[in-house]
Amino acid sequence: MxxxxxxxxxxxxxxxxxxxxxxxxxxxxxxxxxxxxxxxxxxxxxxxxxxxxxxxxxxxxxxxxxxxxxxxxxxxxxxxxxxxxxxxxxxxxxxxxxxxxxxxxxxxxxxxxxxxxxxxxxxxxxxxxxxxxxxSLVGIIVPKGTEGIKDFESAAKAGIKLAPILAGDGLYYVVYKYNEENPDNQIALEATDSSDSFMNAISWVADGRYDFAVWPKNYYEQLVVADGGDLHEYNDKLDFYDCRSVYxxxxxxxxxxxxxxxxxxxxxxxxxxxxxxxxxxxxxxxxxxxxxxxxxx
Known part of the structure; x- marks a missing residue:
């Protein structure tokens, strides 16, 4: 819905x-x-x-x-x-x-x-x-048609590149916790001090600069999927997969x-x-x- x-x-x-x-x-x-x-x-x-x-x-x-x-x-x-x-x-x-x-x-x-x-x-x-x-349901965003990457585990195993996340942001903590829970299958986590990184992650993944991004589902639906969303131009270029909820x-x-x-x-x-x-x-x-x-x- x-x-x-x-x-x-x-x-x-x-x-x-x-x-x-x-x-x-x-x-x-x-x-x-x-x-x-x-x-x-x-x-x-x-x-x-x-x-x-x-x-x-x-x-x-x-x-x-x-x-x-x-x-x-x-x-x-x-x-x-x-x-x-x-x-x-x-x-x-x-x-x-x-x-x-x-x-x-x-x-x-x-x-x-x-x-x-x-x-x-x-x-x-x-x-x-x-x-x-x-x-808040969090998931991964990958280029449309990407095969075999549908969760944190498969992304980590494939060794693909995650878009940078703002240092101290709750999404950074989500990936950090995944790495802590999975020491043998970690995601390379890069922090940034750019507050634009959240929105920019969509175009970065769509354009191939990075392989995937981590986003909350409600924001993805409102900004990317919904007609009139500020990032709707990327909707046909990306897939979103549900992963984990965050309190x-x-x-x-x-x-x-x-x-x-x-x-x-x-x-x-x-x-x-x-x-x-x-x-x-x-x-x-x-x-x-x-x-x-x-x-x-």
Whole structure:
């Protein structure tokens, strides 16, 4: 099932997973008195959690035709909010990722939605719930007609060349974890500091500069497969193969561990009840939780 394109940005910098940005915003520090920024507020015993969502992030977070905020990540948080009597979530459009993480660093926001994968550095810099918010299906992209290359294992065995991945990006971690789990059949992993590498990987593989790339399926469907996608010109030149799922997490302020813990408890229950799978089917057209999942440290 292919969701229709809703104005995806022409340049996506690493799936909302650019750790370099996360570090730079953390380094800015937090003011001891940030009353004007207004972080978690308390009103009649209920703590308000300021949630930042970013534009051009369909189907994760977007406004529908009636102007209502929805999307996979939004609907999951709504279910979480319903079960947390001590908290009330307030949503604010933060624009792009830069604004999200700057606001998280300054205390303007308590929680960021950015389809974020786990990384060790991110876990140290922020408060991450133990249980995931979602799952993102990741696959490999190869030139159309390529035979025998349909997963990480076959790509590694063939010794073909992977397009560079932004250093610190969640996709880099996915390949790194595969190599860690398969010491005798590794993929040559090249890091880059170019934020354009994510989008450029499509043309690089289509033109033969590199043999394959690693991408999330939802981005591939929106940007390459969908009519009107910013990279649709390459659709007839490439094949995509599902490989593994990667858990995604809300990024919560380091000084709000209690919020992360409360959210994590509800997320665990929703996952066990199958609610996350239902929402995955609704917004992605498939259950991303059914696939082999990258294990966090």
């Amino acid at each position: 292919i969701m229709k394109n809703r104005g995806f940005i022409k340049k996506v910098t690493g799936l909302g997973l650019v750790f370099a940005l996360a570090l730079s915003t953390v380094a800015c520090g937090k003011s001891a008195d940030n009353s004007s920024a207004a972080s978690t507020e308390v009103e009649e015993g209920v703590k308000k959690v300021k949630v930042a969502w970013q534009s051009n992030s369909y189907p994760l977070a977007y406004e529908d035709d009636n102007g209502n905020l929805t999307g996979y990540e939004i609907e999951v948080l709504k279910l979480v909010d319903e079960q947390l009597a001590d908290y009330e979530f307030e949503y604010e459009l933060a624009g792009g990722q830069d604004a999200q993480y700057a606001g998280l660093s300054s205390g303007k926001y308590d929680l960021v939605l950015s389809n974020a994968f786990y990384t060790k550095e991110r876990d140290e810099a922020y408060s991450l719930p133990k249980n995931p918010l979602g799952a 995604t997490y809300p990024i919560i302020s380091k000084d709000k561990p209690e919020v992360a813990e409360a959210i994590s408890g509800v997320l665990g229950s929703l996952k066990e009840e199958g609610k996350l799978s239902e929402l995955s089917e609704k917004f992605y057209g498939y259950d991303a939780f059914k696939y082999d999942t990258v294990k966090n440290d």
